[in-house]
Amino acid sequence: MAGFDDLASERSKAQFDVEEMKVIWAGSRHTLEVSDRISRLVANDPVFRKDTRTMLSRKDLFKNTLRKAAHAWKRIIELRLSEEEAAELRFYVDEPAFMDLHWGMFIPTIKGQGTEEQQQKWLPLAYKMKIIGCYAQTELGHGSNVQGLETTATFDPQTDEFIIHSPTLTSSKWWPGGLGKVSTHAVVYGRLIIDSKDYGVNGFIVQLRSLDDHLPLPGITIGDIGMKFGSGAYNTMDNGVLRFDHVRIPRDQMLMRVSQVTREGKLVQSNVPWQLVYGTMVYVRQKIVSDASCALSRAVCIATRYSAVRRQFGLQSNGIETQVIDYKTQQSRLFPLLASAYAFRFVGEWLKWLYMDVNQRLQASDFSTLPEAHACTAGLKSLTTSATADGIEECRKLCGGHGYLCSSGLPELFAVYIPACTYEGDNIVLLLQVARFLIKTVSQLGSGKEPVGTTVYMGRVEQLMQCHCAVQKGFLELSADLVQAAVAHCQLIVVSKFIEKLQQDIPGKGVKGQLEALCNIYALFILHKHLGDFLSTGCITPKQASLANAQLRSLYSQVRPNAIALVDAFNYTDHYLSSVLGRYDGNVYPKLYEEAWKDPLNDSVVPDGYQEYIQPILKQQLRNARL
């Protein structure tokens, strides 16, 4: 039962330099140093404790989040943290809050869609948090279909104002984080109406609450949309509902970088290319991919450590049972997730580069790679978030019954993570976009328009044509199959970028070897998972499939002695993991036992309600009981 010894002995078995792997995972020595320092700073600050989160009522939970957010901002100011350090601090506080939307959506949107003057007016206020902003796009009736939004912004030439209005119940803004209780301002998306003509959806800066007493301004109804999945989890966020009753804002609060409404009520396009908005989208999505690798690696770290501590069946000669990590069924579920965490890390790193590349090209008015970059980020966002959501739940299952306890950290991690599959583009809708792009790319082959970036492989026309592809039905009819094709395309990108990473110079004893094993596991696991596609297209033979499976098994054995060290390389503090099962020291059982007693139900030995509801049953006095 000595979890301590188990993990120490596991660590001594590692065949590679863990410290060097930490650098690889972090991206650079500098990033490792910053994240290490900031994560410890957060872990050691009692205000940032997370251990009672799942036991709090909604109100107490929310108030505690406000406290943490204020404290975080205070520390950022006091310690004069750099932008990078401040972002790391918010990340390690690890609690969804209005701050995320203020820094992650409100400010970037003004930067991306506001004119120079608008930026000069609003950004200094936002940077100092003299105003707090959110991003009010989705409505009760419209999520994915942004062009279907119903909120209206009607230009009134008499007063030089826009009238923001919610004409129907379904036009109520619904979901925006930070809206429900905190934000003073929002970027609101609505249909621009001039002289009864509908010019489609545009963004507007709207003040929601008084800066004096925080009350909603006249004509504005706001509230929280209620409890979401899980205890703790995303309930720290005030996702909100918002209705406008003819609320007036000055004309200059329409975001006018790309198109402007003049004093006379004319809509004119600026000379700024509209494609610039894609820059923001690529930025946000690469961030989501990077977050996916964090969430998945966190779950994998917990499940891997606990699998080395937990023993069950298979009494060994020394009288103790077998570590569950030694079971092949456990390895065949856990190690592909370990490999996925690394794979997503590296593809996320590459997306960062892609974002910079796209931005540079945009500055130079080169839009040639934009569709490909857009499809790429959309597809990778979809693939990595879906795999991460499923992977977290799989890690929970790999922890057996105890994974169901909140103290394992996994239920909350799952509940807090899964919105990533929906926000910033529903994962299926995104894959359909990728599919459309792929079909377009294929249809343009031979037309002289060369495929670029991640679609270069499609240029090998002859090969593609050899495949027995006889698409005669329409896109919609075949959409379920096309979604699978889009996934395959994205998996190719993930594998390619992992391989490219391995072609770089990777120092440190044994580090490259471990990464090669993980890369091969990822690729072979994907092959195994989609075996039907590979076999039915004749890409591989049954014999090859069987060899690949054997190779996969052998790679699991190769990774096994390094598993604990490979999750240690994520360099996560126990605070960040917030899991009794994933503790660095492996001291699982005493701490599980200790945690149990903290539940409010254990405040008294005899439970509240005994006299009214249990005693009358036992004493057969229920007939007269008032329930």
Added chain:
Amino acid sequence: MAGFDDLASERSKAQFDVEEMKVIWAGSRHTLEVSDRISRLVANDPVFRKDTRTMLSRKDLFKNTLRKAAHAWKRIIELRLSEEEAAELRFYVDEPAFMDLHWGMFIPTIKGQGTEEQQQKWLPLAYKMKIIGCYAQTELGHGSNVQGLETTATFDPQTDEFIIHSPTLTSSKWWPGGLGKVSTHAVVYGRLIIDSKDYGVNGFIVQLRSLDDHLPLPGITIGDIGMKFGSGAYNTMDNGVLRFDHVRIPRDQMLMRVSQVTREGKLVQSNVPWQLVYGTMVYVRQKIVSDASCALSRAVCIATRYSAVRRQFGLQSNGIETQVIDYKTQQSRLFPLLASAYAFRFVGEWLKWLYMDVNQRLQASDFSTLPEAHACTAGLKSLTTSATADGIEECRKLCGGHGYLCSSGLPELFAVYIPACTYEGDNIVLLLQVARFLIKTVSQLGSGKEPVGTTVYMGRVEQLMQCHCAVQKGFLELSADLVQAAVAHCQLIVVSKFIEKLQQDIPGKGVKGQLEALCNIYALFILHKHLGDFLSTGCITPKQASLANAQLRSLYSQVRPNAIALVDAFNYTDHYLSSVLGRYDGNVYPKLYEEAWKDPLNDSVVPDGYQEYIQPILKQQLRNARL
């Protein structure tokens, strides 16, 4: 946006007799009448309301559950409900509670493992609930490996007692439902020790709490193990921790139906076959399979109705958008789950028959079908609960963003359901048992021992031998692959039983035709899902795979107009569904809006914490703020 009209128009499109389908789903006219009457009785009783469950603190939630349990018991007595009706009532109250373990585990265990005298002594007390019992088997360190339990029950010949003791921290009983705060008694499993010799694990009836003041008896430490996955969900249950410090019980409280300890401390076997315990196991697991079909159909009902109400993209000629149920991507995910719900329903029905059959044979000391029946129930428990857990989450995703709200009912349904994958046998461990049984069956082929029941197909030796099977490695080495083989075997049972159902007389216009379509969808979907296995073994050709896929698409179109009627046939009340998205009347959006305002955060317009934590940020007064 008129959800009302959408569902009414859907219902008018149905091509079969919904009322007759309700009978098929329920199993008989009688069962339908009972479940219909009782579910309405529960739905109309304000004490049984569920709508605030996810907002309550643990203590309030638990107290409310005690109230419901007492009220349910009171109603059962007042209305003189039959055993069948009482079970239905508990089912529709739909809240995990100590009652489940008392009726579902404590009583059946005494019936199955107690002697005649023990049954006469304990059962009348239990039936009247003069005592409340639970089932204390699993420990902190041992779940799946029952034979590894550490709790000891040492016979003391001096006093004719057993001394129940927890020798280590990891021997603490951990997880038993109803233990933490309510049960007065438990069946406790521990190692029988006589004269320092370990005779393995046996069951003992142990009183835990005083019947006077509900305090734990001397030497007994009990508590709740803390918050579990989700808000509401399983947190209504007092899963408990229990430690014994040399607690003495009379000798006659060992469950002695199969083996007895005499006054002299001799262990003697009775003439009752030990295999009888398998009867209980088969019973409990067939119940779990039947529950799986309920949980999955509930999720499918919600997702199907909402998919008909929700419209997104694809503006039609009449100016309204396309119902999302009309998208092929939605159908290809939703309809296989609809088919699975029906498939699990029928295989569950068949398991009920199997349980009766096994029991009759046991009475006649015929153990020949027992291993097969055991493997069968183990495998089907694993398959249906895993598919149901995944299916519920898939239904949630099919509801888009709104599925993440607790008011959709799906987060809580998921959180409350998933323990079924772990309790009564971890799903992977169970599949390994099935795999072992299959290997044994294959190895006995030709030895004169004919395969029985669901393994009869293996008798076709010649065919099997044609498959290129060259198993040379050990069981453990190949266990991951063997688990897949076990799943395939179980899927064969599910499909076979669905087909057998269709060979029965099925009255009602169009009912049989709909079930045939669903059966085909289930079978073809499984083929699609495991395509790699079918292709690599040469069972089907790529051409056939492509035809099967086309056939599947065409079946989806066939089911589409009947989808709403097919979920109406489950006959679920809005109370049971407890989902705004799944409302029978389709009036989704106004009700979502209405629900939101009930959240405690909306009690005040300005949130608690504004003055301490938000204002200081906005006013730039954080430096001096005390946080």
